[in-house]
Amino acid sequence: NAGVTQTPKFQVLKTGQSMTLQCAQDMNHNSMYWYRQDPGMGLRLIYYSASEGTTDKGEVPNGYNVSRLNKREFSLRLESAAPSQTSVYFCASSGPRLTEAFFGQGTRLTVV
């Protein structure tokens, strides 16, 4: 049982480049999330998807787009990366009635 799988684990981008972070869960969860975590800071919600076919903005959505491709997959796209987007990105999913959340291993992104 893999849980939540995120790819890639590490990425370096140049300012202005684009990339997509992939996330997949195999627990049949409805809710999926993307967070960013800056050094020494808490989790800030970028976007979430309460169910297949729906997505909503979180606290810090600017500069990002998401796609809930199907129930399993929820991707995060940076169209034009900026140094301020250097962070660790976590994907997570949670079960019925928003119980226990499972996190991916994280993607460490550096934008130079």
Place this chain on the structure above:
Amino acid sequence: GQQVMQIPQYQHVQEGEDFTTYCNSSTTLSNIQWYKQRPGGHPVFLIQLVKSGEVKKQKRLTFQFGEAKKNSSLHITATQTTDVGTYFCAGPLRSGDKLTFGTGTRLAVRP
């Protein structure tokens, strides 16, 4: 703005001392969850409380859910170096459709 606050933001204790972090929500939570994130790792679920006034224990960790279901606490007795990390509370705000995480408390332990 942030609707689930935790205090303190950071605490540095001597190994063997006790530690408590407090979680306060602006609205009622249907459940409260606690997570631990080790340095360089990802948050990992510890426990969930559902009932008003509920208390649960896991070895040296004691979790409590407030009577009004708007606050919670995590108490660690006799901290060890393995307790180092950031502790987050989280829960679905009333009528919410997502989990909202608290601001986190980072614990450092001096050996």
